[in-house]
Amino acid sequence: MRDVHYAIGGRQIFAGLDLTVRRGRITAIMGPSGGGKTTLLKLITGQIIADRGSVQVFGQEIATLGRRALYALRQRLGLLFQNGALLTDMDVFDNVAFPVREHSDLPETLIRKLVLTKLQAVGLRGAARLAPGELSGGMARRIALARAIVMDPEVLMYDEPFVGLDPISLGVILRLIKQMNTALGITSIVVSHDVQELATIADESYLLLDGRIAASGTPEQLRTSRSPAVHQFMTGGAEGPVAFNYPAPDYATQLLAESDE
Amino acid sequence: MNNGARNNYLLEGLRRLGSVALFLLQLLAQSLPAFARPDLLLKQIYNAGARSLIIIMLSGLFVGMVLGLQGYDLLQRFGSEEALGTAAALGLLRELAPVITALLFAGRAGTALTSEIGLMRATDQLTAMEIMAVDPLRYVAAPRFLGGLIAMPLLTAIFSVIGLYGAQLVGVQLMGVDKGVFWSQTQGSVGLHDISEGMVKSVVFGVACSLIAVHEGYHSEPTAEGVGLATTRTVVASSVMILLLDYVLTAAFL
Numbered sequence: 001m002r003d004v005h006y007a008i009g010g011r012q013i014f015a016g017l018d019l020t021v022r023r024g025r026i027t028a029i030m031g032p033s034g035g036g037k038t039t040l041l042k043l044i045t046g047q048i049i050a051d052r053g054s055v056q057v058f059g060q061e062i063a064t065l066g067r068r069a070l071y072a073l074r075q076r077l078g079l080l081f082q083n084g085a086l087l088t089d090m091d092v093f094d095n096v097a098f099p100v101r102e103h104s105d106l107p108e109t110l111i112r113k114l115v116l117t118k119l120q121a122v123g124l125r126g127a128a129r130l131a132p133g134e135l136s137g138g139m140a141r142r143i144a145l146a147r148a149i150v151m152d153p154e155v156l157m158y159d160e161p162f163v164g165l166d167p168i169s170l171g172v173i174l175r176l177i178k179q180m181n182t183a184l185g186i187t188s189i190v191v192s193h194d195v196q197e198l199a200t201i202a203d204e205s206y207l208l209l210d211g212r213i214a215a216s217g218t219p220e221q222l223r224t225s226r227s228p229a230v231h232q233f234m235t236g237g238a239e240g241p242v243a244f245n246y247p248a249p250d251y252a253t254q255l256l257a258e259s260d261e
Numbered sequence: 262m263n264n265g266a267r268n269n270y271l272l273e274g275l276r277r278l279g280s281v282a283l284f285l286l287q288l289l290a291q292s293l294p295a296f297a298r299p300d301l302l303l304k305q306i307y308n309a310g311a312r313s314l315i316i317i318m319l320s321g322l323f324v325g326m327v328l329g330l331q332g333y334d335l336l337q338r339f340g341s342e343e344a345l346g347t348a349a350a351l352g353l354l355r356e357l358a359p360v361i362t363a364l365l366f367a368g369r370a371g372t373a374l375t376s377e378i379g380l381m382r383a384t385d386q387l388t389a390m391e392i393m394a395v396d397p398l399r400y401v402a403a404p405r406f407l408g409g410l411i412a413m414p415l416l417t418a419i420f421s422v423i424g425l426y427g428a429q430l431v432g433v434q435l436m437g438v439d440k441g442v443f444w445s446q447t448q449g450s451v452g453l454h455d456i457s458e459g460m461v462k463s464v465v466f467g468v469a470c471s472l473i474a475v476h477e478g479y480h481s482e483p484t485a486e487g488v489g490l491a492t493t494r495t496v497v498a499s500s501v502m503i504l505l506l507d508y509v510l511t512a513a514f515l
Binding site for chain 1: 380381384385386388389390391392393394395396400
């Protein structure tokens with residue numbers, strides 16, 4: 001991504017974003033909530049197009065791709081949604097089998113084995129015949145992960161994969177991300193604000209602040225950064241250059257006033 | 262209303278019309294591939310058609326019975342109650358069956374289509390499909406559009422048959438019109454053009470209702486309120502469109 005600018009509803013999300021993800025590495029994109037992390041993934045997958053600048057995936061400029069070429073490119077990508085985004089009119093097994101059935105002519109016996117392998121990897125082989133509505137949030141995300149890896153993508157993107165997970169599921173997901181990177185060589189982009197978790201697996205981290213990359217390097221380099229903004233984010237301080245409070249009138253004045261008019 | 266506001270309304274209306282027209286073209290482009298997936302299509306015909314059967318059959322029966330009652334009351338004033346079969350059959354086939362079926366379809370199947378697709382949008386299911394390189398227009402929208410389009414004439418035909426039976430039930434069994442006269446009058450006065458008028462109407466209503474329902478769901482705001490509003494818009498727009506198109510088609514057939 002080079003000099004990417006993107007605004008929505010008059011609000012500037014990115015203003016000159018530069019970012020490079022290296023093949024075969026785990027890249028962490030960190031940043032406060034509402035800082036455009038999910039928007040970044042949308043730019044990479046071509047769901048939205050940058051107002052200015054260049055977004056290249058596998059050397060192809062996303063903005064110039066036609067629908068067919070974009071879909072061909074997306075077959076090499078996988079995305080794990082924050083809420084799982086499982087298809088509710090089919091069970092867990094069919095959800096994981098969905099991309100394989102749509103993009104290949106593999107016989108059902110082979111698809112069955114493939115799906116069971118992926119479900120076993122996320123520890124939910126026994127849940128194959130459950131409906132998405134019967135799953136907990138953590139289980140849904142693990143099924144979505146099985147679905148995202150069933151086509152063996154070259155790049156796997158994770159949108160806030162750690163939110164709301166219990167410690168065991170969290171550990172499993174962390175190990176899976178690492179394993180898929182080391183065993184299968186999958187390039188991983190993990191978008192999250194969980195600094196501690198990311199530090200254990202990321203090869204490289206970017207910190208996204210105010211629409212551009214505020215810092216980059218290994219998690220250790222970010223932790224020891226001298227930049228006040230980076231330091232505040234990594235240590236979780238409420239006070240600092242990164243505003244915690246949404247812009248508001250003076251606290252005491254507002255409390256003492258009779259109404260907000 | 263000042264000129265600016267009026268222009269805005271006009272522009273918004275035109276924008277919506279353009280959006281629906283473009284969407285129809287996209288759906289038509291995806292219709293042939295959708296026929297290549299009979300499993301998806303059959304499921305949607307079942308959802309829109311078979312699941313609407315009870316309400317269509319019940320309504321058909323009662324509409325036919327009312328027609329029998331009112332028709333008998335009116336015709337006997339002129340001493341021509343034997344024409345009841347003709348009046349009921351023509352009224353049902355040409356007008357009541359297609360219009361009432363379409364109105365019921367909009368309320369039962371149309372709202373279900375809109376809210377289902379809207380919720381799929383709100384829960385990122387459509388986006389997930391796009392990311393998996395599966396076109397939701399082909400996989401979700403086109404089979405639902407075609408399913409509704411195919412189900413509507415079938416439901417209309419069933420409505421007509423049950424309605425006619427209802428009219429016969431009241432006219433013949435209750436009011437004592439001669440059975441043989443009722444059916445022979447019906448057979449003698451109903452021509453192929455009467456049946457085709459009803460069928461053409463039902464196909465046109467099928468396109469309109471399914472298109473509006475799928476379009477509203479597909480373009481709904483991905484929030485609870487957005488899906489609710491889209492569902493309401495489906496019923497309102499479909500109902501108005503059915504009655505408007507009915508007038509145009511009736512005028513064309515006369």
